[in-house]
Amino acid sequence: MTDYYFTFRSVTTAQRARKLCSQARLNGCVQRTPKQMARQGCGYCLIVPERHARQAADIFLQAELPLQKIYQMTAAGPKEVTL
């Protein structure tokens, strides 16, 4: 199963993203952004399973949430993607 990592600059935005997902009955959990994805240092991400990733991206876009990047976590490591 592939997970998607939506990265945010602050924990507040990540928590807001989680709340939006939960309101839409999508799974997601907030975690510290892995170092290799956090280009400006510490950050937070919402990890969403593949089946919910596109819908989550649409919700964040609609809510004008300041999203940094989206990564697909593969066996070879994180890959930046657009949804």
Added chain:
Amino acid sequence: MSYFDAAATTFQKPPQVLRAVQDAMRSCASPGRGGYRQAQRADEIVFSCRETAAELFGAAPEQVVFTMNATHGLNIALHSLVAPGGRVVISGYEHNAVARPLRLLGAQVETVAAPLFEPEQMLERMERALKRPAAACVCTHVSNVFGYRLPVERIAALCRRRGVPFVLDASQSAGCLPVRLDALGAAFIAMPGHKGLYGPQGTGILLCGQAGKPLLAGGTGSQSALMQMPQELPDRHEAGTANVAGIAGLRAGMEFVRAVSPERILRHEQALKRQAVRALRRVPQLTLYAADDAVQTGVLSVRAPADCERLAQALSAHGVAVRAGLHCAPLAHRTAGTFETGTVRLSFSAFNTAGEVRRLARQMELALSDCAPNV
């Protein structure tokens, strides 16, 4: 003890506030600092408090910045807007939390003084003062000395028309009057957590209509590779470890306010104020600074032919807790003509009762008889 000093701090707190503080101390580490359970619990509690405040005060969660108190928030706001020599228009009822930072910043302050309980006159004079460009206009929603409700909605509208950033000091109104960032279009709104929001001391909220300039720099648990403070709110103004236990208590306090409703709390406090006015009018030595509910909340100042601090001390001996003196608001006392004597202030909360107020006139008479006349 009848505690009538809610304008300083609401001493009686809802029990759920105490429980929330204890629970947070048992279960939380620092928010925004780790991925383990205790840090995540802190993240959730802090975010949940931000959401509660955002809903209560017409803002987005990101626009809610946690501060130590209203003074801290006002300092951030003024530091953001005012450069040395900048012209700032303020009402004649401001607290030292506004007046002193402006002095420190070297601002050119124009104080708009208008008689007590005369909002139309305040508005006319504000309009004149705002005809010239200003870096900011700062106004208290309610005078902490007299409970005077200033016409801040119309002053905010004037500021919007003139393009002057408006800063609201909601220290005495948050929790009992409508305070909304979206409706006022304010640059900043500052409020304490420990008064009308029934949270613990050491908590406060700054609602940010703009990003502003950080007053304090340091770790935020975000964008740590950058040497400057993040641009994003709320991190921009939240350097250092957050007061998680306080924030948890503040959330419980705001939930209490929301459950009872600010309107009901205001009505209760005003009813106690009216009852106090009726009772104290029978004490001939007193001058009361009372007005209609439309322009006065549940805060009442009185003056007697006795030193106000001695009278407050004597009241304390008779079981009444009040605040006397200048209440950190010399401007308000100058505007109202009570600067030389100060006043004794009675201020009510959701937890005061009619029974306590019924005893007040007798306690006041006893306290007055304990005090030597002013010399």
